[in-house]
Amino acid sequence: MDLHIQTRLSQPVNSVPDHVKTLQMPVFRASTFVFDNTQDMIDAYDWTRPYNYSYGTHGTPTTYALADQIAVLEGAKHCLLAPSGLSVIQLVNSTFLASGDEVWLPENSYYPNHEHLSMLQERYGVVLKSYNPVDVESFQPTEKCKLLWLEAAGSVSLEFPDLIGLIKKAKAKGILTAIDSTWGAGLAYNSFDLDDEHTAVDISVHALTKYPSGGGDILMGSVCTADRELYLKVLKTHALQGIAVSGDDCANIQRNLASMALRYQKHHDNTLVLIEYLSQCKEFSRVLHPSIASHAGHEYWQAVCKTGLAAGLVSVVVDGCKTVEQIQAFCNQLNLFKLGYSWGGATSLVMYYQVQRQAMQHEKPVYIVRFVVGLEHIDDLIQDIEQARVVFA
Numbered sequence: 001m002d003l004h005i006q007t008r009l010s011q012p013v014n015s016v017p018d019h020v021k022t023l024q025m026p027v028f029r030a031s032t033f034v035f036d037n038t039q040d041m042i043d044a045y046d047w048t049r050p051y052n053y054s055y056g057t058h059g060t061p062t063t064y065a066l067a068d069q070i071a072v073l074e075g076a077k078h079c080l081l082a083p084s085g086l087s088v089i090q091l092v093n094s095t096f097l098a099s100g101d102e103v104w105l106p107e108n109s110y111y112p113n114h115e116h117l118s119m120l121q122e123r124y125g126v127v128l129k130s131y132n133p134v135d136v137e138s139f140q141p142t143e144k145c146k147l148l149w150l151e152a153a154g155s156v157s158l159e160f161p162d163l164i165g166l167i168k169k170a171k172a173k174g175i176l177t178a179i180d181s182t183w184g185a186g187l188a189y190n191s192f193d194l195d196d197e198h199t200a201v202d203i204s205v206h207a208l209t210k211y212p213s214g215g216g217d218i219l220m221g222s223v224c225t226a227d228r229e230l231y232l233k234v235l236k237t238h239a240l241q242g243i244a245v246s247g248d249d250c251a252n253i254q255r256n257l258a259s260m261a262l263r264y265q266k267h268h269d270n271t272l273v274l275i276e277y278l279s280q281c282k283e284f285s286r287v288l289h290p291s292i293a294s295h296a297g298h299e300y301w302q303a304v305c306k307t308g309l310a311a312g313l314v315s316v317v318v319d320g321c322k323t324v325e326q327i328q329a330f331c332n333q334l335n336l337f338k339l340g341y342s343w344g345g346a347t348s349l350v351m352y353y354q355v356q357r358q359a360m361q362h363e364k365p366v367y368i369v370r371f372v373v374g375l376e377h378i379d380d381l382i383q384d385i386e387q388a389r390v391v392f393a
């Protein structure tokens with residue numbers, strides 16, 4: 001039969017020869033998979049099967065390849081991908097929380113998680129409670145508690161939680177533990193093997209938007225676990241929420257994973273040099289970083305970050321006699337440090353925040369400037385801060 005041109009152009013061309021091998025896997029883009037017969041199509045529909053190729057929302061060889069790599073990175077067994085870091089946080093919240101359940105969040109949590117849980121509290125009667133991450137005693141779960149969120153280090157002010165103490169307390173009461181491990185990135189500590197007793201979290205979420213992407217240009221999140229039952233629960237919510245990631249984004253992250261450990265080390269090294277400089281600036285009354293002995297949770301960081309690594313974020317508390325206008329002027333005056341959210345890319349970023357932390361014994365809110373240290377030469381970054389400090393004079 002002679003086919004019309006419209007028909008010929010609409011039919012699939014599946015012609016990759018078996019013997020052709022490239023370093024990078026070809027990028028699969030699929031909503032639809034095609035089957036040889038109806039029985040194969042019916043069999044594929046079982047979404048609990050690993051590597052399910054029934055419909056694009058479940059995954060493609062490209063997305064499964066990245067998920068497998070992230071599971072290796074995190075020391076877990078199972079991994080699911082979703083379109084942003086925040087989407088995996090909400091995936092965990094909506095999988096494990098029901099009306100009346102209690103959930104605990106550290107006071108220095110990634111703020112949108114707090115906002116998501118507040119929304120669940122208002123609409124569905126989830127009970128949200130907050131604790132001081134360096135004080136296990138402040139975590140006082142009732143029998144309704146279902147989930148303990150951990151974040152190491154915490155957002156903006158970077159206190160490092162008593163991970164072992166908190167996890168042990170939750171486990172003793174049968175409470176599920178979930179960590180936001182974006183800062184550690186699977187490199188600074190192993191969420192699934194934290195100490196000699198192999199203390200482990202149940203679930204780890206990671207904003208792949210940050211170090212795995214490394215470019216400030218891709219949004220993605222992962223949720224990992226070592227427990228198949230938990231994995232299946234998250235998988236079901238994931239499947240029903242219809243959240244899927246792009247093959248092109250996965251291939252780009254996969255490619256950047258190879259350099260991630262090197263990049264992370266460099267972000268860390270640059271940050272340590274910057275800390276020395278910042279400690280001498282009199283307009284900054286305190287430098288906040290887990291490697292500093294007086295920092296809240298320093299000993300907990302030492303206990304689980306046996307690599308000695310601490311990412312590329314450092315914050316400073318601005319001296320109380322400086323005005324918010326001066327702080328804004330300082331941020332605006334910086335050239336190399338760009339004003340922007342997120343982190344993990346080559347370009348340094350800066351922003352100021354107003355926070356109050358029990359962990360830091362703050363009695364009233366203080367202004368903090370957070371530096372996201374990129375991959376530029378550290379001397380240039382220091383020079384940039386030096387010239388911007390004139391606004392404080």
Ligand SMILES: *Cc1c(COP(=O)(O)O)cnc(C)c1O
Nearest residue numbers: 084085086110182207209219220
């Ligand atoms: C950025 C970030 C997220 C959210 O990731 P997005 O991909 O930006 O949604 C979650 N947790 C932490 C600690 C983050 O820094």
